[in-house]
Amino acid sequence: xxxxxESGGGVVQPGGSLRLSCAAxxxxxxxxxxxxxxxxxxxxxxxxxxxxxxxxxxxxxxxVKGRFTISRDISKNTLYLQMNSLRVEDxxxxxxxxxxxxxxxxxxxxxxxxxxxxx
Amino acid sequence: xIQMSQSPSSLSASVGDRVIIxxxxxxxISTYLNWYQQKPGKAPKLLIFGVSSLQSGVxxxxxxxxxxxxxxxxxxxxxxxxxxxxxxxxxxNTPRTFGGGTKVEIK
Numbered sequence: 344x345x346x347x348x349e350s351g352g353g354v355v356q357p358g359g360s361l362r363l364s365c366a367a368x369x370x371x372x373x374x375x376x377x378x379x380x381x382x383x384x385x386x387x388x389x390x391x392x393x394x395x396x397x398x399x400x401x402x403x404x405x406x407v408k409g410r411f412t413i414s415r416d417i418s419k420n421t422l423y424l425q426m427n428s429l430r431v432e433d434x435x436x437x438x439x440x441x442x443x444x445x446x447x448x449x450x451x452x453x454x455x456x457x458x459x460x461x462x
Numbered sequence: 463x464i465q466m467s468q469s470p471s472s473l474s475a476s477v478g479d480r481v482i483i484x485x486x487x488x489x490x491i492s493t494y495l496n497w498y499q500q501k502p503g504k505a506p507k508l509l510i511f512g513v514s515s516l517q518s519g520v521x522x523x524x525x526x527x528x529x530x531x532x533x534x535x536x537x538x539x540x541x542x543x544x545x546x547x548x549x550x551x552x553x554x555n556t557p558r559t560f561g562g563g564t565k566v567e568i569k
Contacts, residue, residue: 447553448511
């Protein structure tokens, strides 16, 4: 069965860095696009970044462009989000999600990992 | 970027009620419209993709319609387990933007 398990969240000071991981299993990781979506406390869902199934195309929300980097390691079936220059407003639960390439929907989500940026 | 808006932002309803949630896109997205359900403390769950196709395991009381810029999610007879927040999302292009959410509460 498809599983996505995030890790790496925690408390970090403004300006700090954190790397989130999303371990994937139960499907051919290299044939799906993957996304990071975040949710600030009490707020809605915000798409953060995407990496296409080919691994070459990457996209970022304007609010994180230049600070966050999405990547993946096919050999480890793991998706990453490197977050630098963190701001208080980056505080959120971060979810990884798989996009069905043909149906173009986020059909599986991880359980989320909480990132708190605070001094 | 395509902006997605939902109305209402919240509603109160009783078990057995018919509930309709509206989602509007800032430009035409054809039928690239998905709906997700999220319960407190849980990850979102895919309900409907491509406007009207139910994800496996989703009860038939959920349905979706629309095309272009206006879409609706209907719950024909609200059940206790349906009290949650619902989000629409466009997958016409990147970024894959979400609506602001509609919280369905118990009356």
